[in-house]
Amino acid sequence: MTTTWMIKTNGDPLGAVRGFLGRLWQETGLEGMLLPRHQAETGGLVPYLAQESADLATANPFAPLVSVNAARQVAQLAREQPTARFAAVLRPCETRALCANEKRSPSGVERWLIVGTDCLASFPAGDFAWRLEKAGGVDGLTREALKFARQGGIAPYRYRLACQMCANPMCQGMDLAIELLGLPVNEVLLVTAKDEATATSLHLSQITDGPASPAWVAQRAHILDAIRKRHTSTHARMVKDLAGDLPTTVSEFVQMLAECFPCQSCLEACPIYSGELAPRRFSGSIQIDDIARWLENCVECGMCDEACPKKLPITAIVSRLTQEAIAV
Numbered sequence: 001m002t003t004t005w006m007i008k009t010n011g012d013p014l015g016a017v018r019g020f021l022g023r024l025w026q027e028t029g030l031e032g033m034l035l036p037r038h039q040a041e042t043g044g045l046v047p048y049l050a051q052e053s054a055d056l057a058t059a060n061p062f063a064p065l066v067s068v069n070a071a072r073q074v075a076q077l078a079r080e081q082p083t084a085r086f087a088a089v090l091r092p093c094e095t096r097a098l099c100a101n102e103k104r105s106p107s108g109v110e111r112w113l114i115v116g117t118d119c120l121a122s123f124p125a126g127d128f129a130w131r132l133e134k135a136g137g138v139d140g141l142t143r144e145a146l147k148f149a150r151q152g153g154i155a156p157y158r159y160r161l162a163c164q165m166c167a168n169p170m171c172q173g174m175d176l177a178i179e180l181l182g183l184p185v186n187e188v189l190l191v192t193a194k195d196e197a198t199a200t201s202l203h204l205s206q207i208t209d210g211p212a213s214p215a216w217v218a219q220r221a222h223i224l225d226a227i228r229k230r231h232t233s234t235h236a237r238m239v240k241d242l243a244g245d246l247p248t249t250v251s252e253f254v255q256m257l258a259e260c261f262p263c264q265s266c267l268e269a270c271p272i273y274s275g276e277l278a279p280r281r282f283s284g285s286i287q288i289d290d291i292a293r294w295l296e297n298c299v300e301c302g303m304c305d306e307a308c309p310k311k312l313p314i315t316a317i318v319s320r321l322t323q324e325a326i327a328v
Contacts (some may be wrong), residue, residue, distance in 0.1 A: 003193045003194070003199050004191070004193075004212040005209075005211055006191075007188065008096055008188070008209045009185060009187060009189055014143060017178060018059060018097060021089065024115075024130050025053040027203040028201075028203075030113065031085050032049065033055075034047050034086060034087070035048070035050065036048075036060055036063065037060060038058075038065075038138040044125075045063050045138075046067055048227055053237065060139065061089050061117045062073070062140060062142050062145065063119065063122075064159070065122050065125065066091065066301065070271075071272070072086045072271050075101055075102070075228075078109045078112060079108065081242060084124065086111075090117070091119045091171075092168055093166070095171050095173075097299045097301065097317055098114070098287055099173075100272050101271070104274070113176070114174045115176045116171020116172075117177070117178045120146065120169075121159040121160070121163035121164075121166070123166045124159075124306070125160070140162075147185075150261070151223070152181055152226060153181065155210050161305060161313065162280055164234050168229055169231075173194060177253075179192060179220060182220035183219065187198055188306065190217070238313070239318050242316055247317055247319070248320065250321060251288065253317065254288070260310070266305075267304075269304055270304055271303065272298070299316045300315055300318075
């Protein structure tokens with residue numbers, strides 16, 4: 001049995017994905033599904049736990065906005081409801097954060113069905129707001145963004161710096177991946193299971209439109225290679241162009257954050273931060289080695305950048321530290 005299958009979209013890729021997730025829900029007997037939904041009151045895109053498949057009508061895993069990294073919420077729900085059969089639909093940076101957190105502190109999320117999606121990248125919150133108004137709604141804006149899937153996403157200079165730097169806008173190693181980059185999304189999307197056993201258990205042969213064409217798989221691989229090269233080059237340039245007075249060692253990074261105290265917006269937004277900068281209970285000292293390990297696990301989601309009132313390029317700073325083998 002193949003592991004990659006197709007979903008015919010008939011001109012409505014967002015609707016097709018919602019329909020597929022609904023069929024997946026019914027076939028696997030899920031009790032809930034955590035996925036992003038636009039919140040009109042706040043203007044943000046927030047993870048919510050759908051309680052029934054009908055709730056998927058407002059789900060939007062491709063909206064070009066990231067307000068929060070959902071990895072922490074997945075782990076929290078897994079701990080709070082250890083016997084529940086849930087699924088989560090996550091972007092690549094969220095799956096990376098989830099994996100990093102699970103290695104450090106397992107939550108029992110292995111019981112969940114983790115569905116990763118390709119990421120078209122996202123706009124800064126301010127840009128998203130005016131584009132949303134211009135498009136007449138979040139679904140309209142999402143459909144505009146989806147038009148760029150075949151070429152590899154929205155024009156790079158328009159979106160968040162962390163997205164411009166991201167060389168891996170696709171999910172790997174998850175139970176299931178919904179794939180759209182490099183594809184004619186008004187005709188077809190692909191879904192790939194992590195192995196044949198998973199494809200069988202999820203009944204993909206019954207809830208998709210058949211095995212994927214090798215030509216589509218090859219076309220997608222070609223575009224992904226181009227994306228990696230382009231974003232890797234952008235990443236290197238952004239790190240190289242960092243101002244000389246920004247931190248080049250972990251100690252300098254800690255000092256930078258200390259000067260921002262009591263603001264901890266970047267730490268609160270980080271999906272993998274777990275108190276490494278809090279003084280130790282007995283010695284009252286900060287352990288540089290712990291901080292270095294935290295920084296090495298950075299998933300480059302850019303939530304710290306978005307949260308920082310000073311608009312410091314924290315993601316790029318951390319990337320420079322990790323590239324230089326975490327000089328202390």
